[in-house]
Amino acid sequence: MSMETVSEARAFGGTQGVYRHASAVTGTPMTFSVFVPPHEDGAKLPVLWYLSGLTCTHANVTDKGEYRRACVDHGVIFVAPDTSPRGEGVPDDDAYDFGQGAGFYVDATEAPWAEHFRMKSYIEEELPGLIAREFACADMQRQSITGHSMGGHGALTIALRNPDRFKSVSAFAPIASPTNCPWGEKALSGYLGADREAWRLYDACTLIREGARVKELLVDQGDADVFLKEQLKPELLEAACREAGIDLTLRIQPGYDHSYYFIGSFMRSHIEWHAERLRR
Amino acid sequence: MSMETVSEARAFGGTQGVYRHASAVTGTPMTFSVFVPPHEDGAKLPVLWYLSGLTCTHANVTDKGEYRRACVDHGVIFVAPDTSPRGEGVPDDDAYDFGQGAGFYVDATEAPWAEHFRMKSYIEEELPGLIAREFACADMQRQSITGHSMGGHGALTIALRNPDRFKSVSAFAPIASPTNCPWGEKALSGYLGADREAWRLYDACTLIREGARVKELLVDQGDADVFLKEQLKPELLEAACREAGIDLTLRIQPGYDHSYYFIGSFMRSHIEWHAERLRR
Numbered sequence: 001m002s003m004e005t006v007s008e009a010r011a012f013g014g015t016q017g018v019y020r021h022a023s024a025v026t027g028t029p030m031t032f033s034v035f036v037p038p039h040e041d042g043a044k045l046p047v048l049w050y051l052s053g054l055t056c057t058h059a060n061v062t063d064k065g066e067y068r069r070a071c072v073d074h075g076v077i078f079v080a081p082d083t084s085p086r087g088e089g090v091p092d093d094d095a096y097d098f099g100q101g102a103g104f105y106v107d108a109t110e111a112p113w114a115e116h117f118r119m120k121s122y123i124e125e126e127l128p129g130l131i132a133r134e135f136a137c138a139d140m141q142r143q144s145i146t147g148h149s150m151g152g153h154g155a156l157t158i159a160l161r162n163p164d165r166f167k168s169v170s171a172f173a174p175i176a177s178p179t180n181c182p183w184g185e186k187a188l189s190g191y192l193g194a195d196r197e198a199w200r201l202y203d204a205c206t207l208i209r210e211g212a213r214v215k216e217l218l219v220d221q222g223d224a225d226v227f228l229k230e231q232l233k234p235e236l237l238e239a240a241c242r243e244a245g246i247d248l249t250l251r252i253q254p255g256y257d258h259s260y261y262f263i264g265s266f267m268r269s270h271i272e273w274h275a276e277r278l279r280r
Numbered sequence: 281m282s283m284e285t286v287s288e289a290r291a292f293g294g295t296q297g298v299y300r301h302a303s304a305v306t307g308t309p310m311t312f313s314v315f316v317p318p319h320e321d322g323a324k325l326p327v328l329w330y331l332s333g334l335t336c337t338h339a340n341v342t343d344k345g346e347y348r349r350a351c352v353d354h355g356v357i358f359v360a361p362d363t364s365p366r367g368e369g370v371p372d373d374d375a376y377d378f379g380q381g382a383g384f385y386v387d388a389t390e391a392p393w394a395e396h397f398r399m400k401s402y403i404e405e406e407l408p409g410l411i412a413r414e415f416a417c418a419d420m421q422r423q424s425i426t427g428h429s430m431g432g433h434g435a436l437t438i439a440l441r442n443p444d445r446f447k448s449v450s451a452f453a454p455i456a457s458p459t460n461c462p463w464g465e466k467a468l469s470g471y472l473g474a475d476r477e478a479w480r481l482y483d484a485c486t487l488i489r490e491g492a493r494v495k496e497l498l499v500d501q502g503d504a505d506v507f508l509k510e511q512l513k514p515e516l517l518e519a520a521c522r523e524a525g526i527d528l529t530l531r532i533q534p535g536y537d538h539s540y541y542f543i544g545s546f547m548r549s550h551i552e553w554h555a556e557r558l559r560r
Contacts, residue, residue: 010504010533011541064343068544224290253290261291264348 003134005030012068013038018058019134025118025126026085032127033058035078037071039137046142046167046278047077047131048271051123051151051158055101057082061148064260070268074275077138078163081127083150087118097183098190104178105154106202117191120201123158128165129131144274148172148263149227150183152219156204156237160212169279170218170270172263173225176237177205183231205240216247218273220266222256283414286311293318298338299414304404304421305352305398306365312407313338314359316417317351320531324419326447326558327357327411330365331403331427331434334463335381337362341428344540346547350548354555357418361407363430376533377463385434386456386482388471397471400481403438404473408445424554429454429507429544430463431501432499436484450498450550452543453505456517457485463511485520496527500546502536 006018012117014037023030039045048071050061058080061067071078084103091112093099103119132140133162144167147155152174159169178184179199192198200206220233241248256262286298292315303310319325328351330341338360341347351358364383368474371392373379383399412420424447427435432454439449459479472478480486501514508514514530522530536542 009537009539009541010502010535010545012545016541063540066346066349069346069548222290255290257289259289260343261289261296265292267288268349 003130006262007189010132010199011035012072014068016062016068018062021130022169023085023122025122025138026116028085028087028090028116030082030085030122031058032079032081033062033205034131034135035068035071036075036135036137036205037075039075043137045075045077046144046275047079047138047140048274049143049145049155050078050080051105051121051145051147052080052083053147053149053151055096056081057101060260061263064264066264067267067271070271074271076271076278077135079127079131081123084119090116098186100151102187104150104184104187104191104202105158106188106191109198110191110193113191119154120158123154124162141239142167142170142278144278146170146172146270147174149232149258150175151224153178153184153204156217157202157207159214160204160207161201163212163237167280168216168274169214170273172266172270173221173227173232173258174204174219174234174237175231176233179203179206180236181231181233188268205236208240208244208246213244213246214246216239217249218270219248219250220262220270221250222253222258222262224255225258225262227258290439291315294348294352296342298342301410302424303365303402303406305402306396306422308365308367308370308396310362310365310402310407311338312359312361312418313412315348315351315416316415316524317355317357317538319417323380323417324354325357326419326422326424326555327359327418327420327430328554329423329425330358330360330436331425331431331450332360332363333429333431335376336431337381340540341430341543344544346544347547347551350551354551356551356558357415359407359411361403370396371455376558378466382430382467383429384464384467384471384482385438385451385461386400386468386471390471390473390479393471399434400438403434404429404442409414422447422558424448424515424558426554427454428454428476429456429538431514433458433464433484436497437482437487439494440484441481443492443494446494447560448496448511448554450553451493452550453507453512453538454484454514455511457483458512459483459486460509460516461513469560485516488524488526494526497529498550499528499530500542500550501530501531502533502538502542504518504535505538505542509537
């Protein structure tokens with residue numbers, strides 16, 4: 001499983017790279033980006049994962065996320081995977097919220113998705129292994145995770161299922177409970193079938209209610225986000241955290257929408273929050 | 281000449297807008313972006329113009345320029361125009377470096393370009409008038425200008441021709457002397473004809489040699505920029521400034537290329553440099 005360099009550019013004194021590898025898990029080439037801040041030879045740097053939302057590739061946050069200066073200031077590596085397998089042999093759907101670009105960080109079990117759409121295993125197992133092998137400076141003992149929208153859902157559920165792997169987890173406008181919104185119901189029924197029992201692994205609120213725990217959560221949510229009421233529903237996460245005694249900091253940001261302008265505005269704040277926890 | 285709001289989004293506590301108007305100068309709709317930092321009612325903020333390079337619209341720097349936080353920190357409005365007229369009735373060329381997306385900040389005199397390709401007048405006269413009328417907080421007595429590549433050429437030549445309008449001028453990897461490189465020779469001969477006499481207005485080095493003056497210049501240039509030797513030639517600007525006694529700070533940035541990773545890396549430094557001069 002070798003890795004190919006698509007591009008590398010100097011940025012903020014570090015290196016912004018885009019890489020491709022043949023994924024054994026998805027059975028496709030997968031592209032992702034990694035920003036490595038400047039560091040001394042032999043230094044080990046913590047890793048912040050960023051999972052993107054519907055329609056995105058690695059490129060959206062790499063272009064618009066405004067994370068590099070904060071990563072340099074705090075010595076954090078930033079990894080941005082793609083949101084699904086892609087390519088001609090990969091099944092797709094005309095809708096923006098299903099199929100390619102909409103992997104929902106699940107391991108699909110339904111045909112025709114099950115063969116390639118295995119983003120849970122890809123993010124939980126294969127890509128961290130590749131990063132550990134290919135980036136000698138990546139300290140895999142110090143990882144944190146964040147994400148936006150569908151990727152916020154991904155970050156929350158992956159962290160809740162793997163609490164020992166991550167020092168901290170945050171999200172930007174996450175889909176708080178995919179089993180309770182149109183985006184999630186469509187994706188989970190499509191990838192996993194109609195039996196909601198199989199959906200439990202992929203809903204942060206359900207996981208918390210069934211005993212999964214992280215110590216604390218940071219979530220930013222714009223109050224001018226058009227998806228807030230029908231799709232995102234942070235109040236469900238708030239209720240689940242309250243019942244479970246999870247320390248959720250939910251910041252409702254006045255006037256902010258669902259775009260990368262919102263993400264970019266609070267990216268530094270999230271990186272600082274993670275960096276503090278990655279130092280502990 | 282009314283202005284239409286294409287989009288407005290909260291960003292870094294301010295407003296990132298994209299606007300469109302029917303330009304009398306180009307005879308086309310023209311789109312541009314403006315970032316207005318948070319400010320008190322009635323406050324007047326200085327304006328930094330950013331002129332983009334070949335193939336770009338307002339969107340490239342708006343997405344990738346990483347200017348907003350620095351503009352908030354220094355209270356500076358950031359205006360990003362398009363690089364040419366566009367649309368179905370507008371002449372174009374298959375090449376990336378001529379026609380739409382490649383206006384070169386000239387007023388064309390050759391057919392079929394002369395009717396619409398009037399970016400000199402658009403940036404020097406029409407758009408500042410529109411900004412002054414539509415943005416009450418814009419202090420047009422305090423303007424500075426910068427740009428990248430073709431837009432660096434634009435910033436340098438516009439400032440040299442209008443030294444009283446701008447408090448300061450800088451550039452990222454500018455085309456230092458369009459009369460002495462393939463990009464410039466193609467564009468200037470295409471838009472202005474073969475007589476090089478008409479090109480004089482559009483070459484920073486020629487303008488300086490013929491007496492145009494600014495007090496000082498800041499230029500960043502990556503040494504891994506593939507266009508450095510054939511197209512950009514900062515050494516020509518250096519020589520012209522030396523002869524003229526213009527205080528040029530030319531920073532050769534090791535390892536940086538021609539991309540927005542380079543621009544973003546040094547954007548804050550340019551905004552700080554301009555802000556200091558806009559305060560004087």
